[in-house]
Amino acid sequence: MLLVLFCVVTLTFFLMRLAPGGPFDRERKVPKATEDQLLARFNLKGTPWELYRTYLGIRKNNSGKYSGLLQGDLQLSTKYRNRTVNELLAQTLPVTATLGALAFLVATTAGVSLGCWAAVKHHTSIDTGAMMGALFAISIPTFVTGPLLVLIFCLKLGWLPVGGWGSWQSLILPALTLAGPYVAYIARLMRTSMLEVLGQDFIRTARAKGLPELRIIYKHAVKIAILPVVSFLGPLAANLLTGSMVVELIFNIPGAGGFFVNSIQNRDGFLLCGVVIVYCTLLVALNLVVDVAYSWLDRRIKLYE
Amino acid sequence: MNDAGQMIPGSAQRLLSNRVAVCAIVVVAAAVMLAILGPLVMPASYQGLTRNQFAPPTLQHPFGTDLNGRDVLYRVLQGARISLMVGISGALISFFIGTAYGMVAGYLGGKWDAFMMRAVEILYSIPRLIIILIAINAFDSRLKDWLLSGSFAWLTGYSRIVILVLSLGLIEWLTMARIVRGQVLALKSQQFVAAARSLGQSHVKIIVRHLLPNLVGVVIIYLTLTIPAVIMDESFLSFLGLGIQPPQASWGALLSDGAQAINPIRSYWWLLVFPAAVMSGTLLALNFLGDALRDALDPREKR
Numbered sequence: 001m002l003l004v005l006f007c008v009v010t011l012t013f014f015l016m017r018l019a020p021g022g023p024f025d026r027e028r029k030v031p032k033a034t035e036d037q038l039l040a041r042f043n044l045k046g047t048p049w050e051l052y053r054t055y056l057g058i059r060k061n062n063s064g065k066y067s068g069l070l071q072g073d074l075q076l077s078t079k080y081r082n083r084t085v086n087e088l089l090a091q092t093l094p095v096t097a098t099l100g101a102l103a104f105l106v107a108t109t110a111g112v113s114l115g116c117w118a119a120v121k122h123h124t125s126i127d128t129g130a131m132m133g134a135l136f137a138i139s140i141p142t143f144v145t146g147p148l149l150v151l152i153f154c155l156k157l158g159w160l161p162v163g164g165w166g167s168w169q170s171l172i173l174p175a176l177t178l179a180g181p182y183v184a185y186i187a188r189l190m191r192t193s194m195l196e197v198l199g200q201d202f203i204r205t206a207r208a209k210g211l212p213e214l215r216i217i218y219k220h221a222v223k224i225a226i227l228p229v230v231s232f233l234g235p236l237a238a239n240l241l242t243g244s245m246v247v248e249l250i251f252n253i254p255g256a257g258g259f260f261v262n263s264i265q266n267r268d269g270f271l272l273c274g275v276v277i278v279y280c281t282l283l284v285a286l287n288l289v290v291d292v293a294y295s296w297l298d299r300r301i302k303l304y305e
Numbered sequence: 306m307n308d309a310g311q312m313i314p315g316s317a318q319r320l321l322s323n324r325v326a327v328c329a330i331v332v333v334a335a336a337v338m339l340a341i342l343g344p345l346v347m348p349a350s351y352q353g354l355t356r357n358q359f360a361p362p363t364l365q366h367p368f369g370t371d372l373n374g375r376d377v378l379y380r381v382l383q384g385a386r387i388s389l390m391v392g393i394s395g396a397l398i399s400f401f402i403g404t405a406y407g408m409v410a411g412y413l414g415g416k417w418d419a420f421m422m423r424a425v426e427i428l429y430s431i432p433r434l435i436i437i438l439i440a441i442n443a444f445d446s447r448l449k450d451w452l453l454s455g456s457f458a459w460l461t462g463y464s465r466i467v468i469l470v471l472s473l474g475l476i477e478w479l480t481m482a483r484i485v486r487g488q489v490l491a492l493k494s495q496q497f498v499a500a501a502r503s504l505g506q507s508h509v510k511i512i513v514r515h516l517l518p519n520l521v522g523v524v525i526i527y528l529t530l531t532i533p534a535v536i537m538d539e540s541f542l543s544f545l546g547l548g549i550q551p552p553q554a555s556w557g558a559l560l561s562d563g564a565q566a567i568n569p570i571r572s573y574w575w576l577l578v579f580p581a582a583v584m585s586g587t588l589l590a591l592n593f594l595g596d597a598l599r600d601a602l603d604p605r606e607k608r
Contacts, residue, residue, distance in 0.1 A: 004427055011436065018443040135596070139588035141537055141557075143544045144581040147564040151574065234430035242432045246544060250564060260435065261545050264442050272439070279432060287430050 005280050009069070012276045013055060016269040017048045055273070069277070075270040077263075085274035089256060093278060095165060096248070096255035100240050102175040107182035107236065112222075112229060114183065115190025119225075120217060122195060130187065137184035142243055146177040146250040165253050174251045178243050182236055186229055194225040223297070230294050234287040241279050319601040326597030332590035336583075340385035347379055380554055381580050387555040388536050388584070391470055395535035398474025400528050403481025404520070408512055410482070411489025422486065425479050433476040434538060438547055441468055465550055469542065473535045481527050488523050492516055522602040530595035533588040540584065556584040 055075065056068050067073045077085050118130040153160045153173065161170045197203065198221055206216045245257035256275055263272040320326050370376055410421040449464045492498060493516070501511050540557025542548035544564070549555040563577030 004431065008431060008436065012439055015439045015443040018447075135589060135592050136585075139533065139592055140581070140585045141540055141544075141560070143541075143564055144560055144577070144585065147577055148581070151577075234426075238430050238432045242434045242541075246541065249545070260438075261547065264439065264547065276435065276439075279435070283430055283432070 002284075005277070005284055008280050009273060009277055010052070012273050013052055013269070014048065016267075016272055017051070055270075075274075077271045078266070078268050080271075085271050088259065088271065089274055089278055092254060092256040092259065095253060096241075096244055096257060097282075099171070099174055099178065099247070099253065099255060100237075100244055102171060103178040103182075103240050103244075104237065106175055106179035107186060107240070108229070108233070110179070110183045111186025112190050112226065114187040115229075116194055116217065116222060116225075118187065118191045119194035119198060122198075127191075131191065134184035134187050137180050138188075140181075142177050142181065143246050143250060145180055146173070146247060149173050149177060150250075170251075174247050174253060177250070178240060178247045181243075182239065186232065186236075189228050189232060190225065193228045194221060197221045197225040227294070227297060230290060230297060233290045234283070237286045238283055241283065317601075320597060323597050323600065325593055326601070329590040329593040329597060332586060333594060336385060336587045336590070337389060340382055340389055343382035344379065344386065347376075347382075377559075377575065377579055380559060381556070381583050384554050384556045384559050384580065385583065385587070387466065387549060387553060388539060388557070389587075391466060391473065391539045391555065392532040392536035394470045395473040395477065395539070396528055396531040398471065399476075399478035399481055399531055399535070400524065402474065403478035403527075404485050404524060406478065407482040407485030407487075408489050408516060408520075411486040412493060412508070412512060412516070414490070414493070418486070418490075422483070425482055429479055434541065437472045437476055438542065438545075441472055441542075441547065444468060465548075466553075469539055469548060473538050477531055477535055477538065481524070481531065484523055484527055485520060488520055489516055492519055526595055526598045526602060529591060529598055533591040533595075536584075536588060556580055560584065 054068055056070060068075075073084075073086070075085055077083055077088060080088060114130055114134075118127045121127050150173065160173055161167065203216060203221060206220050207213075211219075244255065245260055247253070248255040248257040249261075256278070259271055260275050262268070263275065406421065406425075410418045413421075445465060445468055448468050452464050452467075498511060498515055501515050506514075536556070539548055539555060540560060543555050543557030544561040546561065549558050551558070559580040560577065563573075563580055566573040566576040
């Protein structure tokens, strides 16, 4: 997994170097001496290979120190001068993480319960209705649902704030918007696997024993049916992080997603790399947790069988 | 007999007896026809800029007009052309990559299979769209130069679309690869493959002549489901301002304009609602169609 992280960082770094235009290009041509000084200050002087090694922290930078990724230094942002990428990320990441975690929670709990409910009520209007709704939610992009929700709940009804960050009310709409399609996706996954499990012999045995229906569902069926959902959690996190960029834009949330688009347009390579590194680290860590959780759940099932 | 995804006789009837599926087919066909014919039939006065800014929907402009006085209906139809084209060609690229990758993994089996599928899993859980964004940004102007210098000069105006199609095709093949690999694993252990092998047929021939025809059903299902996914990705990129560039517009670009027109001071709702309705309707129809195809072709449902 660390290897993946390394590959992603390397790819981002060189792709950013490949992009045309430098971070200090303006309408007016900067004098050569000034540009040299700027490049030196931001550790951008040298061949791409040298820069890359400096960035990783295995080559001395212009001030003669090792200061790069290995030392936990993400360099200075070339757009927001005088501020380090570490600083910028430290300010914005908690916001993105809160939003993401909330959406994650909503997507999994709502998705799993909706899917279970639909499976239990198979062949009824609840089931068809829920699955139709799920397909709707999947087909509408978040940047449509977001503004529409704002139009309805903020501008027409005036119940919730339009955007921004700070109060808990301002969290509701962004989290719902972000989680919406994935609630639907997980509900579909959960329903399919739940239907499969409910048709199996051990459920019939449980029913024959006279266990109450609720107990059968919670204690026996869900535990197995949830496995496909668990293995989707890794991709879910990746999708939520990608999606949060748009949601932050719609609701004017001061998160790290905004940096992403900005830094591409401003040729702010270090900031971009920083965002990518942090995102990927989060995902890698989460995937490890999911892997462990999966094998743990899986083993318990084998024990029961 | 049909436990490995072959085309089941009567699947067409099964599909057509599904009312939702028929509706979906009609909607998709209508969207494609309108996208092709609409901009051709509409009078020229609808195509340019006018002074009639932000006109609400009327009979003359059923979807209203935008900031530059352009007819929104005309723009939506133009957007449909680009979005559908990107969706279909992107899905085709992902189909080639995914099918090839999945077949090789499934056919080789063992260690290779485990390794290749692990790679797919890893790719699933990194934010691919983000990496592709950076790549588009890095290669766009190079591609433009290359197109200008080569014999593809006529494509230059479309270089952004070309690179979008290529890159979206490059990221959406994972599901296809997974499904195809699963099918190949199941098929490969069947007797007709063993027979072909014992008759001394080459690996390539077995793959092309025996495995590929049996994959048609599954591949069609996932091709149908990949198109909306690619359209969605494209609109995501366009929304961020890193996809289709003006004056061309895809659905995503129109929605991006529309979303900005929703604000506390004055909301020009028609700029958002109509493109959103058309796009979501088409995606919904495609998703329904994919689901219905799966029901009709997937033998597991037949038990």
